[in-house]
Amino acid sequence: MTGQLLRYAHATPGFSIDLPSDWEMQVDPQPAVAIAVLEQRDDDAFRANLVVTTDDLPDGMDLTFWQAGIEERLPDALNDYYLLDMENVVLDQEPAHRRLAHHITGSGVAVTMQQWSTLRGRRGLSVTTTVDTLELASTAALFNRIVASLSVADDPPARNDEMR
């Protein structure tokens, strides 16, 4: 697991975050997915990954209501979904929500998912990390460092994707 992190900035939805320099990165791979970053491995085991997604939310929707809706949908979206923990936290000096859950991937791998979500106006932003459950201990500190580095812009920066 790498220790070197580089700052990455994404113009829309406007955030920057430290990412492992040697992980594979996909920018805007699909609608509402800003980046997907995957661990490089020499074997064919599950690749730990981090995904930043965005949601355009209706007026007046708060963090609690938004997350309650997501929690309702996750058991239908993920195999054998099991919620292990959730809490209110602070992320980039703003209220955020964290959930810890377990599910089985389509290829049968038992994985642990952590998701941090925060709101800026009507824009919701989530960072989701997924790792082979039995490798959680070896990735926890790295993912915590990455998530702690997240900075969300109130207004999108002028320049687009940039790695420094």
Added chain:
Amino acid sequence: MTVLFDAGTRRLRLDQPAFDALVALQAGVDADPLHVKKLHAAGALDSTGQVRSDLGLASVVDPTAVAELSMVSDAGRLIAGKAWIAPAGATYLMTAPDGLLEVIRTDPSCFPISMARAVGLGPRPRPPVEPWKLPTELVSDLVSADVGRRQRVCDLIADDTANPATQEYVDRLAEGPWWYWILEVQWPAVVESSGMRAIHALDTSGGLLIMSEHGDAVAFDPISPTGVWQLLTMILPGDHEVAFGGATGSGA
């Protein structure tokens, strides 16, 4: 002797003598013919009289690690389970609600989530409870189904703290409901490993505490469900801790 087997779902429920007979057959040891007949009639044996391979009994006779889970509630309800973990699979023997034993098989990588489900791990409050220590001989009173014994120990703990969250937590312990659970995993010790890891936890609607031995006392420390989950994901032995490869075969 009772054996209930659904071949469609592979759900097997049986009593202890039937399970012992099944393990004996799997190990190639003679079993009581009457038991064998019942196992055969229930469909737990194949046409050649061998234990069905999809029941996971191979892990039971040749495990890399063995786990035991015991849960006791404030009302004295006891739930016990045992699991045999091998690279090819994890096999669990859990007490079913009807008192029979249920044999469940999963991939070994699902051992942590199976245990999390068994103990009902999930979101809990995180009150600012202060850690405390209790003389070891008083722990059995604290987790007793006898309210009077429990109350006396809770009073001692409450008298020793000025922290309102701790006092409130101790009140919950005295009143219930709660579960006290122990998960122990053992494997043959090697130079790099003692061959055992365990988690002792107290679970109330007011949050979780983890218990650990400190000399003649037991320490009670608040822990989040995330913290318990991390312990569960690390409880199986890794490759370096067992003589012939890790319990999951994943190199974890």
